[in-house]
Amino acid sequence: HPRTQIFSTLLAALRERVAALPDQLAAEPEEAKRFDVMLLGTQLSLLRAEPFEKQRARIVKVASALEDLGTRIPAVAAQMDLIVQMQTDEWWVDVTYPMLEDVRRRLRPLAHLIEAKRRVVLYSDFADTLGEVTEIELVGAGPGGGSSEFAEFGARVLQFLTEGLAADIVAKVRSGAPLNAADMNELQRTLVAANVGDQDSFAAASAKLGSFGLFIRSLVGLDRAAAKRAFAEFLDDKRYNQNQIRFVNLVIDELCKEGRLPAGRVYAEPYVGLAPHGPEQIFTADQADRFFEVLATLNLADTGLAS
Incomplete structure (x- = not known):
């Protein structure tokens, strides 16, 4: 019957063009939703002209975690140019809302690929806890400064x-x-x-x-791209395993935040979580020597003592 045909055609068009109800949509990975929240919060801060350094640091760490996965995963390899670029200071200088939206749309499907233990650190906002109060003396700005x-x-x-x-x-x-x-x-x-x-x-x-x-x-701080260039040989997933690369990326994270990293720090938390007895446990003697050589070069760069 003609009317039945028309009704069937209209129904098919509605099914194709009209969005389903929320409870009819396919469930999305929790990691993608968390990534959305992080990016949308950053976009909101940008539009309000509010600082978003904390969100930026988290987004860069997500990008770093995705880069660590290497190019063996096709979906990651397809976005690798963006993943690398957004870890540089230059990318963030004139960042815009559309640039952040592009990141959100292109990287949200990859968020679930980051290992679970690392995702907790990337997306969680831990509350500070107060321990025993201890007074310490710091050099002040001028005589008597606290x-x-x-x-x-x-x-x-x-x-x-x-x-x-x-x-x-x-x-x-x-x-x-x-x-x-x-x-x-x-x-x-x-x-x-x-x-x-x-x-x-x-x-x-x-x-x-x-x-x-x-x-x-x-x-x-230290520019992340500069730190990665310095440690580039240790980030080669064809020569080093994931545990070794994660260790070096922890070093890079601290260098970017603090500007330097005394060699003794790598024998404390969080590094001992990956190498309880220090870098010598996970690298060969020659590799460990080279690791400390690169670290020393970065630490000495601003002292006037670097070669």
Whole structure:
């Protein structure tokens, strides 16, 4: 019957074009939803002109975890260019809402591929717990300065640096390139001239961190791309296993956040979770020597002692 045919045609069109009810949709992986929440929160902060450094750090860690999977998984390999690019500082300089939305749409199907233990760290927001209160003495900004004054001084220096002034030298600090005396003197003169601090304040900060360059690096961190270039040989999944690569990526994470990593740190948490007896347990003697050589080069880059 003609009417029956028309009704069947209309019903088929409705089924094709009209969205299903929420309870009729296929269940999505929990990891994809968590990734959505993280990206949408970042987009909201961007639109509100609010800082989103914390979200950015998490997104970069997700990208790093996906890169660690290598190109053996076709879905990851297809997005590898984006995964690598978004871990660089340059990608984030003029990041836009559409760029973040592109990341959300392209990487959300991959979120479930990250191993479960690492996902907990990437997506969880752990509350701080208070232990026993212990007073410690920190070098302050000037005579008699306490830890709060030192923190305020560091915040003033960081604000000055993030405004783009002395950008060339700051980029050199973040890149891990060796600084010479002229670089450090020029930056310190610029900061003093701008009334960010006086000579005594910078001398105290330099003594506390080991050098003026390391003080600046502790504020601005190390560029992730630079750290990955330095440790590139250890990130080759054809030469190193996943446990070794995860260990090196933990080192890179801390270098990017703190700016340096004393060699003794790799014998403590979180590193002992992967190598209870240190790098020597998971690397050969030659590999361990090379690992510490690369680490020393990055640590010494801002002291004026690097070769």
